[in-house]
Amino acid sequence: MTAGLRKNCLFLVNDYVKAWFTAFLPTSAPNQVLVLLNDLMSPSRKVSAKIRLAALNKLGRHLWYLGERLVGLANFDIDVPPTVQRKIRWSKLWRSLQTTISI
Numbered sequence: 001m002t003a004g005l006r007k008n009c010l011f012l013v014n015d016y017v018k019a020w021f022t023a024f025l026p027t028s029a030p031n032q033v034l035v036l037l038n039d040l041m042s043p044s045r046k047v048s049a050k051i052r053l054a055a056l057n058k059l060g061r062h063l064w065y066l067g068e069r070l071v072g073l074a075n076f077d078i079d080v081p082p083t084v085q086r087k088i089r090w091s092k093l094w095r096s097l098q099t100t101i102s103i
Contacts, residue, residue: 007047007048007051008051010046011047011051011055015036015039015040015045015047015055016036016055018032018036019032019033019035019036026073027073027074027076027077028077028078028079030066030070030071030073030074030077031074031077031079031080032079033059033062033063033066034066036055036059037056037059040052040055040056040059041056068095071088071092072088072092074088075088075089
């Protein structure tokens with residue numbers, strides 16, 4: 001097996017598979033994409049520069065659903081810690097209060 005094919009296979013098995021299999025779950029997909037992006041950006045990961053750039057380029061086209069309106073789905077994701085869920089709820093509440101008061 002060539003070194004390039006081996007690196008691609010390792011990336012797929014170690015990083016991409018979990019994100020792929022949870023992509024159809026509306027509550028888990030955003031968190032899994034963020035975890036994958038974090039893993040790709042981490043310098044400690046042994047991912048080649050070509051694979052990293054290709055994966056980041058491809059994932060960059062699918063970040064539209066990480067917007068403010070859909071972030072509330074993270075409250076139903078079992079992989080998101082309760083402390084983070086609480087911060088999300090407070091942040092959304094604070095933003096809605098700011099827009100209500102400024103009207």
